[in-house]
Amino acid sequence: xxxxxxxxxxxxxxxxxxxxxxxxxxxxxxxxxxxxxxxxxxxxxxxxxxxxxxxxxxxxxxxxxxxxxxxxxxxxxxxxxxxxxxxxxxxxxxxxxxxxxxxxxxxxxxxxxxxxxxxxxxxxxxxxxxxxxxxxxxxxxxxxxxxxxxxxxxxxxxxxxxxxxxxxxxxxxxxxxxxxxxxxxxxxxxxxxxxxxxxxxxxxxxxxxxxxxxxxxxxxxxxxxxxxxxxxxxxxxxxxxxxxxxxxxxxxxxxxxxxxxxxxxxxxxxxxxxxxxxxxxxxxxxxxxxxxxxxxxxxxxxxxxxxxxxxxxxxxxxxxxxxxxxxxxxxxxxxxxxxxxxxxxxxxxxxxxxxxxxxxxxxxxxxxxxxxxxxxxxxx
Amino acid sequence: xxxxxxxxxxxxxxxxxxxxxxxxxxxxxxxxxxxxxxxxxxxxxxxxxxxxxxxxxxxxxxxxxxxxxxxxxxxxxxxxxxxxxxxxxxxxxxxxxxxxxxxxxxxxxxxxxxxxxxxxxxxxxxxxxxxxxxxxxxxxxxxxxxxxxxxxxxxxxxxxxxxxxxxxxxxxxxxxxx
Numbered sequence: 001x002x003x004x005x006x007x008x009x010x011x012x013x014x015x016x017x018x019x020x021x022x023x024x025x026x027x028x029x030x031x032x033x034x035x036x037x038x039x040x041x042x043x044x045x046x047x048x049x050x051x052x053x054x055x056x057x058x059x060x061x062x063x064x065x066x067x068x069x070x071x072x073x074x075x076x077x078x079x080x081x082x083x084x085x086x087x088x089x090x091x092x093x094x095x096x097x098x099x100x101x102x103x104x105x106x107x108x109x110x111x112x113x114x115x116x117x118x119x120x121x122x123x124x125x126x127x128x129x130x131x132x133x134x135x136x137x138x139x140x141x142x143x144x145x146x147x148x149x150x151x152x153x154x155x156x157x158x159x160x161x162x163x164x165x166x167x168x169x170x171x172x173x174x175x176x177x178x179x180x181x182x183x184x185x186x187x188x189x190x191x192x193x194x195x196x197x198x199x200x201x202x203x204x205x206x207x208x209x210x211x212x213x214x215x216x217x218x219x220x221x222x223x224x225x226x227x228x229x230x231x232x233x234x235x236x237x238x239x240x241x242x243x244x245x246x247x248x249x250x251x252x253x254x255x256x257x258x259x260x261x262x263x264x265x266x267x268x269x270x271x272x273x274x275x276x277x278x279x280x281x282x283x284x285x286x287x288x289x290x291x292x293x294x295x296x297x298x299x300x301x302x303x304x305x306x307x308x309x310x311x312x313x314x315x316x317x318x319x320x321x322x323x324x325x326x327x328x329x330x331x332x333x334x335x336x337x338x339x340x341x342x343x344x345x346x347x348x349x350x351x352x353x354x355x356x357x358x359x360x361x362x363x364x365x366x367x368x369x370x371x372x373x374x375x376x377x378x379x380x
Numbered sequence: 381x382x383x384x385x386x387x388x389x390x391x392x393x394x395x396x397x398x399x400x401x402x403x404x405x406x407x408x409x410x411x412x413x414x415x416x417x418x419x420x421x422x423x424x425x426x427x428x429x430x431x432x433x434x435x436x437x438x439x440x441x442x443x444x445x446x447x448x449x450x451x452x453x454x455x456x457x458x459x460x461x462x463x464x465x466x467x468x469x470x471x472x473x474x475x476x477x478x479x480x481x482x483x484x485x486x487x488x489x490x491x492x493x494x495x496x497x498x499x500x501x502x503x504x505x506x507x508x509x510x511x512x513x514x515x516x517x518x519x520x521x522x523x524x525x526x527x528x529x530x531x532x533x534x535x536x537x538x539x540x541x542x543x544x545x546x547x548x549x550x551x552x553x554x555x556x557x558x
Binding site (some may be wrong): 082123137143 | 438
C-alpha cells in the first residue's frame with residue numbers, strides 16, 4: 001500500500017527515493033528538448049542547435065540561464081494569482097503520477113526491500129489516471145488567468161480535448177485490467193514474463209518466438225491507448241491547443257521565461273507517463289523479453305558467481321536498464337511522430353475521439369470480456 | 381499519530397475549500413475550490429484505505445465533471461456579476477429554515493454514522509476482516525447485491541444523455557447539419 005516504511009532507515013530511503021524520481025524526471029527534460037530539436041532538425045534536413053558545447057548539448061544550459069534572467073511579466077488584464085499558480089500546478093500531476101510507475105524489480109538486500117518507484121499504490125492505474133486528469137485545471141487556470149482571447153481559446157480546446165480522450169484512454173485500459181485481473185502495475189509486469197503463453201479452453205498454448213507482452217493480448221487496446229496518449233499530452237498530431245497558425249501559442253501565449261519552462265516540463269512529464277504506462281501495459285514493463293525475473297537472477301548468480309545480495313542488486317540494475325531502453329524508444333517515437341505527421345482539424349479531432357476511438361474501445365472491452373468468459377467456461 | 385495529523389490536515393483543507401466555494405464572490409474561484417474539495421475528499425478516502433473509490437473520485441468528479449464546470453464558467457462575462465441579496469421576511473424565514481434543516485441533517489448523519497461505524501468495527505473485530513481487497517468487495521456489492529439499482533441508474537443516465545442530445549438537436553444544435 002502507500003506506507004512509507006516502519007523503521008527510520010526505510011522512511012529516510014523512501015523520502016530520498018521520491019525526490020530522486022522527481023529529479024530524474026526533471027533532468028530528463030533538457031535531454032529530451034535537445035533530442036527534440038536535433039531530431040526535428042535531422043528530419044527536416046537542418047542542423048539544429050550545434051554551436052554550444054559538443055553536439056549542441058550545452059544549448060539547454062544556455063537556454064535555462066536565459067529563462068531564469070528574463071523579465072517577470074504579468075498581463076495587465078489577467079488574474080495575477082491564477083497566472084502565477086498555473087505553472088506551479090502544472091508540475092504536480094505529472095510528477096506524482098510518474099512516481100507510481102515501477103521501474104525495476106524490488107531491491108532486496110538482507111531484510112530490507114526497496115521498490116524502484118516513488119511509492120506503490122495498490123490501484124496503480126486508477127491512481128495514475130486520476131492524478132494526471134487534474135492537468136486540465138492547470139491549462140484552464142493559465143488560459144483564464146492570462147486574460148487573453150488566444151490563451152482562453154487554447155485552454156478551452158486543450159481541456160475539451162483532454163476530457164474527450166480520457167474516455168477512450170480509460171476504456172482502452174479496461175481490456176488490460178480484465179486480461180491480468182489486477183489494478184496493480186507490479187502484478188501486471190509479473191504476469192508478462194517469459195514466452196507468450198495463453199491458458200484457456202482447457203489447455204495451454206505457448207508461442208516460443210514471441211515474448212509474453214500485453215500488446216499480443218490487446219493489440220486494439222494498445223493502438224487506442226497510444227493514440228489517446230498523444231492527445232492527452234497535447235502533442236502533434238493533436239496539438240490543437242497551441243495551433244500556431246490560429247492561436248499564437250495557445251494557453252501559454254502570455255507566459256515567458258521560467259514559467260513557460262515549467263509548462264514544458266509538465267508536458268514532457270505527461271509524455272513520460274504515457275511512455276512508462278505503455279511499456280508497463282503492453283511491452284512487459286521492466287521484463288527482459290523471453291526471460292523471467294527469477295531466471296535472470298539465477299543466471300547472474302551462476303555466471304558471475306555473485307552472492308544472493310549481489311545478484312539481487314545486479315538484477316535490479318539490469319532490469320532498470322531494460323525499462324529505460326523501452327521507455328526511451330517510446331519517447332523517441334513520440335518525438336518522431338510529432339515531426340512527421342500533420343495536425344488534425346478541430347472537428348476531425350472531436351469526431352475521431354467520440355465517434356471512432358470511443359466505440360472501438362467499447363468494442364474491445366466487450367470482446368475481451370467475452371473471450372475471457374469463453375476461455376474460462378468452455379474446453380475443446 | 382501521523383494518521384491523526386494527516387487526517388486533521390486534510391480535513392482542514394477540505395472544509396476550507398468547501399467553505400470558500402460559497403464564500404468566494406468570483407464564480408471561477410468557487411469552481412476551483414469545489415475541485416479542490418473533491419481532491420481533498422479523495423485524499424481522505426486514501427487515508428481510510430479506500431484506494432479505488434479515491435481514484436474514481438479523482439477521475440470522475442475532479443477530472444471530468446468539474447473541468448466542464450470550470451470550462452463553461454470561464455466562457456461567461458463575469459464583469460457584471462452583481463451580488464443578489466434579498467432582505468424579505470419570507471425568504472429570510474426560508475433561509476433560516478433551510479439552515480436548520482441542513483444542521484439537523486449534518487448532526488443526524490454524524491450520530492447515525494458513528495453508531496454504524498462502531499457496530500461495523502465490533503463485527504469486524506470478531507470476524508478479523510481486513511481491507512486488502514476492497515475493490516473486489518465493492519464490485520461484489522455493486523454487481524451482485526445491488527445490481528438492479530446500479531443498472532437502473534445507468535439507464536437513467538442514458539435517458540438523460542439521449543434527452544440532452546434530442547433537446548440540443550431540436551433547435552439545430554452546434555453542428556447544425558440538417
